[in-house]
Amino acid sequence: MADKSIFIDTTKCTACRGCQIACKQWNKNPATKTTQRGSHQNPADLNVATFKLVRFSESETDGKLQWYFFPDQCRHCVEPPCKVVADDKAKGAILHDEKTGAVIFNPKVKIKPADFKEIKESCPYDIPRYNTQTGAMAKCTMCIDRMKEGLLPACVKTCPTGAMSFGDRKAMLEMANKALEVAKKKYKEAMLADANDVRVIFLLSDDPKKYHKKAVAGNMTGITRKVALRRIFKPFKEIQWIG
Ligand code: SF4
């Protein structure tokens, strides 16, 4: 199985939240109690039972109110800093599948809260969440269980507008670059978010900060250093499938 990627064209996203529900359903994650916060976005943030969250924000551009929808999830980083830290702090808690590139968590590995804090802080996109009941972490798995059966990730399969695509990484990068060319004709700020570093590639039509403060990676000097050290001292090695 070749290296995989998901391409998310936010210019086609209507914030229907079908992907969010499909993710919850497939992963048998329980409902999250929500409150009316004056926003279409609910719940307020990712949590142990919400691996995919359609973020919703508004911004005024040239006197016009614009809506920005961002179906947030783990980016399945090409060099995942969360795994570098987990390898030090909670061996086996995070695995990197060599066949697909999916970065997956092992719900059977218990992590100390202080160690989890370091894992969470290493993620440039603030994705991992801690299950206080089980002591394990939780996040999107890229639907590795579905991939093993030749199925699309549940969120991709469900999207009714064609905003999400899944396939071999090379093909997804090509698709993303072609879509960017088209988007640039309408949106001069259009960009691909960290495309070379992640396996979940977002096409954004405007400044990433208008979508979400963690839509793109910030300055991660400390982690970048750790990843560099890992490359020098510990060559990338194969990991096993879960299940
Ligand atoms: S987005 Fe965060 S949790 Fe996901 S692979 Fe990258 S560092 Fe790890």
Ligand code: SF4
């Ligand atoms: S790939 Fe699977 S686990 Fe990840 S957000 Fe989509 S449905 Fe959820």
